[in-house]
Amino acid sequence: MIQLQNISKSYGKTLAVEEISLETAPGEIFGFIGPDGAGKTTLFRILTTLLLPDKGSAQVAGFDIIKDYKKIRNSVGYMPGRFSLYQDLSVEENLSFFASIFKTTIEENYDLVKDIYQQIEPFKKRRAGKLSGGMKQKLALSCALIHKPEVLFLDEPTTGVDAVSRKEFWDMLKNLQKKGISIIVSTPYMDEARLCDRIALMQEGKLMRIETPQQICNDYAWPLFAIKSDTFYKMMKDLEKCDELHSVFSFGEYAHISLKKTAHIENVVQYLKQNGHHGIEWTKADANIEDCFMDLMQEGA
Numbered sequence: 224m225i226q227l228q229n230i231s232k233s234y235g236k237t238l239a240v241e242e243i244s245l246e247t248a249p250g251e252i253f254g255f256i257g258p259d260g261a262g263k264t265t266l267f268r269i270l271t272t273l274l275l276p277d278k279g280s281a282q283v284a285g286f287d288i289i290k291d292y293k294k295i296r297n298s299v300g301y302m303p304g305r306f307s308l309y310q311d312l313s314v315e316e317n318l319s320f321f322a323s324i325f326k327t328t329i330e331e332n333y334d335l336v337k338d339i340y341q342q343i344e345p346f347k348k349r350r351a352g353k354l355s356g357g358m359k360q361k362l363a364l365s366c367a368l369i370h371k372p373e374v375l376f377l378d379e380p381t382t383g384v385d386a387v388s389r390k391e392f393w394d395m396l397k398n399l400q401k402k403g404i405s406i407i408v409s410t411p412y413m414d415e416a417r418l419c420d421r422i423a424l425m426q427e428g429k430l431m432r433i434e435t436p437q438q439i440c441n442d443y444a445w446p447l448f449a450i451k452s453d454t455f456y457k458m459m460k461d462l463e464k465c466d467e468l469h470s471v472f473s474f475g476e477y478a479h480i481s482l483k484k485t486a487h488i489e490n491v492v493q494y495l496k497q498n499g500h501h502g503i504e505w506t507k508a509d510a511n512i513e514d515c516f517m518d519l520m521q522e523g524a
């Protein structure tokens with residue numbers, strides 16, 4: 224559905240996106256996963272024809288981002304990271320406005336946005352600026368959909384939104400996918416990665432890996448454990464100095480530790496006891512996307 228060939232973009236000396244090549248399939252929910260500054264927004268702006276790349280070429284829904292930019296604008300919906308809504312217009316006025324840009328009406332494409340828009344319709348006279356984060360997000364999504372795009376680009380749609388609204392949002396995306404819309408989404412939240420069909424892991428403008436979330440986790444190569452003790456902070460400091468470990472990261476109340484190939488968890492526990500730790504609990508852990516991301520980052524460092 225989108226194809227990129229060696230796309231690069233710099234801002235002055237900052238190389239924001241470096242030689243990115245990839246392809247997504249029609250109907251797929253494809254996620255760009257990476258922390259702030261990874262280059263996600265730059266890539267989205269290039270693909271939605273708002274920014275020209277310095278190098279490379281790309282096609283969206285079969286159209287070239289430079290030659291066919293007008294056709295792309297009609298075929299894609301874009302929900303930028305910061306809300307694109309007009310804060311002084313009401314809910315209803317925002318949606319009518321976006322429909323009118325594309326020479327359509329709310330009524331004409333109501334079916335597509337109905338499930339989402341109905342949730343905010345009781346507030347249709349309220350100014351967009353007065354809506355909660357979750358409601359703004361639903362309105363922005365309705366506005367991005369009102370011209371029936373083939374591809375939807377959502378740039379960090381759940382950033383700053385509460386956990387319940389985030390869950391609802393992903394349910395909405397799954398429903399849109401069933402209606403045949405291809406979805407390209409970016410997020411800094413690693414836990415959202417597993418909700419995508421495939422993901423691209425990005426760091427500092429580079430593509431580290433493209434795969435299904437499951438496969439990325441399956442390919443994690445190190446013995447991984449979750450461990451905690453009564454003195455978490457000291458434990459982290461001590462673990463960083465432990466020879467048996469390949470890596471250590473904190474995950475909530477546990478540390479995720481990966482062991483060197485020849486190491487044993489019993490030796491790590493012994494090491495902690497020798498360093499005065501009590502209440503040590505450990506369990507074998509399955510790698511999640513964050514573990515894999517950290518590992519790829521270390522590899523690339």
Ligand code: ADP
Pocket residue numbers: 234237238239257258259260261262263264265266
């Ligand atoms: P992300 O969306 O993953 O946070 P961005 O594409 O916004 O990443 O940013 C990638 C890099 O480009 C960052 O280092 C950022 O500071 C830089 N950058 C983004 N936009 C601009 C701009 N308009 N001018 C200068 N630097 C920019």
